[in-house]
Amino acid sequence: MQTHTAHLFSIAPGSSEPIYRQLVEQVRRLAAAGQLQPGDGMPSVREIAQALALNPMTVSKAYGLLEMDGVLARRRGMGMVVAERSAPAPAGERAALLRPTLERAALEARQLELDPDTVLTLFATILKENP
Template sequence: MTRRAALMLQIATGDPRPINRQIVDGVRRMIASGELEVGAALPSVRGLAQQLTVNPNTVAKAYSELTAEGWLDSRAGLGVFVAIPRQRLSDEERNRRLDDAVQRFVGDVVGLGYPAGAIVDRVAGELEQCFPKKTA
């Protein structure tokens, strides 16, 4: 039997994103950073719902989206596991989504009054936490 560790996700009630989006984003980030390795077993839908004190349907929706995108692998009777990395989207779709995300981000922060360099440094710091360090 595979041991399932609790996911260290936090749901922020003040976050404008829906709860299932927060779960999706959190799991993606943990996989991209290497915190969740390929083959790692995720908590059951009910288990994560209890941990986060959310409706199980919310977790099921997040897991379903992550599975459809290729981040997770659902195995009948066994559970949900981190999938082997693959090209999830075409290069064109990846570029379109990056452009959309950058435009939304710039629209959100442009009125905050920070100099561009401070914003870039902050984003770079966040990205460094998301990507595992390469060791030679």
């Protein structure tokens, strides 16, 4: 069993999306992509709160929602772990997780009056920069 550290997560404090929701969506994406494997240990609420300078109740709320949705499970003596799933999430489900982020990016591109070709070229460049 691998234990992950809080460095997996990044928070955008100025975002209109609540912080707990940012955490929830990041865990969902990491689990759907297989970067978090079933049985992998998650950082404690305190670890994440300290690493990201968050209120522990915010992290606890995110973990609670993820547990209710079956993404995480509580294991006695181990804390939270990634829940077992029968198969990796299909590509369509993983793409659906990306849609809200892309919708926000599209809104910002329209606000900046950027043409779609410029935005798509920039996105393609970013995709190729960091594996």
